[in-house]
Amino acid sequence: MKYRGALQVSNPIYEKVIDRSWVEQELANLQPFSQIRLKLFKLENKARYPYSVLEEVLAWTNEQFSLTQKLCQLVAESNSFIESGEEASRVGQLARARLIEDWENQAASEHLKAIRSRLLNNQQCQPFRLLKLYRQILRLEEVRVNEMPEQAELLDLGLIVEDCNSLKVANRIYEEVFSRSWVERELTRLHLADLKLESFQLEEKASYPYSVLEEVLAWTNERVFLTQTLCQLIAESDSFIEAGEEARRVEQLVRQCLIEDWENQAASEHLKAIRSRLLNNQQCQPFRLLKLYRQILRLEEVKVNGTPEQVELLNLGLITNDRGSLKVANRIYEEVFSRSWVERELTRLHLADLKLESFQLEEKASYPYSVLEEVLAWTNEQVFLTQTLCQLIAESDSFIEAGKEARRIEQLVRQCLIANWENRAAGEHLKAIWQRLLASKNCGPFRLLKLYRQILRLGEVRVNGTLEQVELLNLGLITNDRGSLKVANRIYEEVFSRSWVESELAKFVRTSISETPNPAQTENISSIAPHKKTDKKPTKKALRRILSFGAIAGVALIGFNLFFEHREAKLFQQGNELLNQGEYKGAIAKYDEILASDGNYYQAWTNRGYALAGLRDYNKMLDSCTTAAIVEPKAVYAWNCQGEALHNLKQYEQAIAAFNKAIAIEPDDPVFWINKSESLLGLKHSEEALATIEQAIEILEKIQQENGSNSMIREFSIAWSSKARALREEQRDEEALATYNRALEYSPDYFPARRGKGIVLQRLGRYKEAIEEFDRILNNPKQTSQDKAEAWFYKGLALCQLQQPPMALAAFQEALRLKPDYQEAEKAKMTCG
Template identity: 50%
Template sequence: MSMSFPIKPLGQVLQQADLISTTQIEIALQEQTQAENIRIGQILALRGWLKQETADFFAEQWPTLLSQESKQPLGHYLKEAGLLNEHQIKTILYEQREMGLRFGELAVLKGWIKPTTISFFLQYLTSEGQPYQSSLEQEEVIDSNSSQILAESPNSELAVQQESNIRESNPNHKFVSSLSWIHQEITHLRPLIRSTIKLFKLDRKASCPEIVLQKVLSWTGAQPFLTQKLCQLICDSETFIPAGEEAARVEQLVQTRLIENWETQVAAEHLLAIRKGIVENQHCDPMLLLRLYQQVLLETEVPTHHNPVQTELLDLGLVVKQENKLRVANRIYQSVFNLGWVEQELERLRPFLNNIIKLFKLDQKASRPDILLEQVLSWTGGQPFLTQKLCQLVCDSETFIPAGEETAKVEQLVRTRLIGNWEHQAAAEHLRAIRQGLLKNQYCDSIWLLRLYQQILQQGEVSIHDNSPVQTELLNLGLVVQQENKLRVANRIYQSVFNPGWVEQELVRLQPFIQNTIKLFKLDEKACFPETLLQEVLSWTGGQPFLTQKLCQLICDSETFIPAGEEAVRVEQLVRTRLIENWENQAAAEHLQAIRQALVENRHCKPMWLLSLYQQILQQGEVSIQDSPTQTELLNLGLVVKQENKLRISNRIYQSVFNLDWVEQELAKWLQVSSSTITIPKSVSIKATPTITLFEVNNLIANHRGVIFKSIWILLAIAGLSIVSLNIFRNQQVKNLFQQGNELFHQGEYKKAIAKFDRLLNFDSNYYQAWTNRGYALAGLQEYNKMLESCSTATIIEPKAVYAWNCQGEALHNLKQNYEAISAFDKAIALDSQDPIFWINKTESLIELKQSDTALITIDEAINLLLQKIHKAGKVDEQQQTIRELSVAFSHKGKVLAQKQQYKEALAAYDQALIYDPRYFTAQRGRGLALQSLQQYKEAIAQFQQMLKDSRLTDAQQAETLYYMGLTFCKSSQIQDGFAALEAALKLKPDYQAAEEAKTNCSR
């Protein structure tokens, strides 16, 4: 006799199986009322919410299966329903033999099926007459029908309740996979859960706090920021969550407090940053990023290929890499940045994409017409007229564009046929109309329009102000567009034609300021050509109001008349004698004193940072905008201005008063470190230095960071032991395990150290120092993903754990997630800005991102802190440690300067590093490569030969040194010696590909 079940509507069955949501079924039912002869399953399949075979299975086979007495293995039904394919089933059956886990459990752990879907199948497919059983027990009954499916290993270390919590939670594949270490270290999940429950007091908020946390993680995919935000929302909620309501309550919070109107919710800043990272990406074409992300959404997973687009999408954190597949990182991202959002952004970026390709026959003009069109759009911003004109130019061209040449070809056409001499080119009429709309506008003062447009050019974007006629008119002209409540220049063609120089020229011609100023200060009575005279004034003041008025007043008060041709000389004479020389007692003294005080006594930024950045601008003429607090403060002071996405000195008067000598003098006051306090071997001389080329850096074998790493560990050990001494950890066994773990780490026994920390955490999972030190031990094994998880747990338990943030940054750096690494180091710096190690580590990530200007400021801060530290160091070993760290810091500075192609300065930095530690391999190598880059081959070879005399070098270091020595021989045409050195390198390291290539190139 078989068990009977009531027949339910298809939508209700699919909801119970957690295959569709309530909202989706409501939409489908509404659409069904408007379309005759279409089934609900077809609508769900057409919308992409369900496979058609899944809908058919539940509509046609499911009612029959419920009444059948004999049951097939679970995998059979999942395959029939289209929820698993043949390959996935074979994979699970194979891994069952290896891991001793149930079929359904492995399907969940791999992220292929939700736990709630497995529970649904088990509930209804249990044999007749079975009493009520847990999901695990039910699965065992069904699986017993197949010899292929194994029972769970009796040695599982998780309690049945814990396992049930995991299975009955509602994580999609992102959560389970993001905790990929469950496969290897399943026992570590329980301490993490327990720690988070305690931190956010979830045990006071729910009957089953573990299930609540699993529901949280099912939405956040264990992303730290989102997990903390959602747990905090639960903690702040006044309602208690009874058993059975965990999924509904968590989903309600997610939908109402995170997803709906997300731009004004608690995670807005985080989500806005991700959106901006996609649609305004500086490293990859946003369209390529959107296409790849769309593919991941549609296919659930995409095989990884190490290309820049996938790397960028991973760096943004929107997707994660699991089992060599890209998947969306979590359900919150998937809900916010859904297919509708992607399609909307693609439509914005690619107007009439396919039609344009066909219309202008771009598929006959290029190997990759879609890439070609994207390059066109990168110039036109999708503006219809310009897009058509540029596509027509491509179409009319007689040359075929092969793959890889799209960028160069399009730019050539733009510059020669649209921008250069634009008034006689293909888009002349269109561009003249915009110019006419700006300069002879019937609705707004042209001066106002030009000033606003100038501001947008200088700043990159300007915030929208409601009811602003000037902004509205500029939008109506099409010269700017609105994006994310900001005004930006509509495209690069407009930006090139109507550039800052053109705007300045038109402003000078139009603005009544010139005539008013001439009249106000009677300049027409003081010179033959008062307009020319005023232009000379502005060339010194940069239009700064106070300085302009002062200088005009000086001219007005002068008794001499300025004849034609002498305007420049007379103005310069007044500037130098009445404003710059002995400026503290001159006409602009109060104004200039205020700027100086704001620089050297700044309350918002460290004066040393401001001075260093200003010094850099003086030396280089300009610096790229990076929207850092230091740059913002310097702009606010008025000492610099933003022009064409660069920072430049505001005017020549500031540049003359606050010159390089003045900056160096002020920096010296800040540093106040006399070189006489540090012992420097007299035998070492400092020489000018070159840089390492990018090719050479990529071929390095060794990368020594041990000095930094050990110093951090020592500090962690001290911090941990001091807290133990304060009796925070009451258990003597915990204290012993912590000490034993530290000792094993120092001995290089990383696996044993981790085992000690794991035992400790079973006693006290809130011991965040153990989580942190465990992370460093994992680093010793180069298991950086696990290191990141361990250190992130420490920061969840104790957000002020400064070394845990540093540990997190180290892990992210090694995982090539440098933007996130910098964020972690910044948090460590915010907690303790006096520790130079954090600044050094941040510099490394900045170097990887090639943000050399910021890196230079950062490493200078580290050096400054170390120089201060060496004065305070009492013990000899502490002083020696600081000296070693100085060697590392100066070596980093050499690398930054090399990246900036400031080779002589880089050489000086490497020499300084070797003063502090003459045997520091990285500095020795950098010095040799710098000499090589300066084509000082003889000195470079001598450097490498000297390095080879060091008996402490490892085989890898010797091979690397021989490689560079051989390369230098080859570059200096000493082919035989080069071959010999490269052969010696290959004997030490037979798989040294760079040395093989160097041999081939050397013979040429």
């Protein structure tokens, strides 16, 4: 009934029986994927009315899959319960604090960075025009849908959506991250590009000079002197910057000519002036300036408040005011005056001001600062060890003469810290590291020890963010030195030495062998087979086969756990059988049926992703595999599946990160190394791809030795073909030809190897032999129409080179018959005559 203009429940009985909880449950039941999300993220445990929470999430994300998953995950991970009426404020608070503010370092950073990158480095449309159209939509001006390429690109990017024949920003999160002020700033950068390109004639030095300038500004942040210096270096260089090489080449110039050995490089006077004014400041205490700068370097939000130290750093140009917050002015300053540099200078100032006096080192040595240098050479500024060693010097009876500092400090270190260390001055400190290393709750101790041994062996290992790397960093046993991991100091390196690690690994291995299950119980997943919840690695005799989706190698389907509820196991088996038969839509229907009742069934999310790959829907494939990894972060196939999706979406850097996650979990699986090499080739990093594929081949050869010569034929063919492609990218055509032949020895009908061999022969001018290779593809009844279209195209090119235009045109026509949208074949028809 209506009461005083407001709608109310007609009677108290209805209100009690059909209450809000009942309505919430029915709404969730009417929307199956809402029910899945509620179960997947256990939102019923986080809120009185979970469906209302989900509605608020969708109000921010507008059903964008990745953002919805991340925001639901943030709700699930929060410590507090959401009461009735708090849904909007609490979800809004999480969205702002964990997704939008400082978004480049937040949960959705990779997703948002990918949008930004494609918007500002767009190959289909001018970024300036894209930004102007997007700004028009942001201003709430009515923009009607038309056939403009800029509209199509923004829609394809997902940044905008069509609403009743008008365009709108896709969701509130995009609207706040890619805001009006952000757009204006980027448009200004593009305008600066017009000015700087002319003065330094960058258009003569690169295929895409705007992209070069973007990379320059990414390093200099428009700092005039550095920008001019770097542009001058580019203008003076002898080489031309090809498309896709901008980031690598600019970074190479920055590091070689500005950062490394910076005191003797092009910007040395400029940087020396900053250092001098910072460390010899007359307006503020250098110690306070460095502490403030360190706080900013740590990415802690430092709001502008006008303190003398803030004013001095701003005047110095080392930091900048970014919308009321202080940040390091540019990446060059950040790398030259880095965190390690600041810590070192702070330690020097701190020890000079405090510890020299407290430990009275000036009474123990002719040159106390030289003594301190030797101390720091052993401790690398680790506070406890530095204090302990200074205390030992203070307590010793002898005086350290000039020139004897190194010998005396080493003697003290070895006698009083390292030898019989459990009973020495730093014993408790070192025991704590030892215990935490061997009893880690976050990572397996065996994997920690293997990573630490690798760092000891190689001297350094590149940072890639694995759990083991993070744990060793938190432990303080290793340190991050400009993107490389090294042992934190010489004392740790000698106490936790190579022989100590080998001894501990041997103990661990003996324990593990005794606990290993009977080989008969291990899973065989060379085809669909039982899968264990722990994502346990199979025996080498049961290594999985490689499948192919798109342009990249995949892995075999995950099996089902025989102990799961019978209905779900049966559905999962049916889905896998459909997937093997190429019935992708039917397989997806089976997996969706499982997920409707159990959203935590991560194997179904993963195999659903591979089914979507069969449909070439790589965006949805990525969403499905990402969900699998959220449910089970150690599911190795979920990470590999993400990598495949990202590779096919041409997001190669993110694909490599996903494959690295898989490699960190199972480093002895050649599939993940092969896939990583493919993405490196996508980035034109052929040299690194070669090293990666060599690693895969080495693993395959070990497996072959154990399992027999016929155990990995398909995998070897793919690996050698990938290596040949990398050699081809390096212009090493003769080596590439020999390597393709090696691949074909294992699998004579492997299309990428046969096609690649034909292309190399063509490049070597051996056109008749190339045509023979393409004819072998065309005569193979098992080849797909897509493969045959490519073979006809390349055969046409070879015939064109042999001055046989009629036959070449007939080949191009056949390629177009099999693949009507084949643009390269259409162009070849026009040029070959």
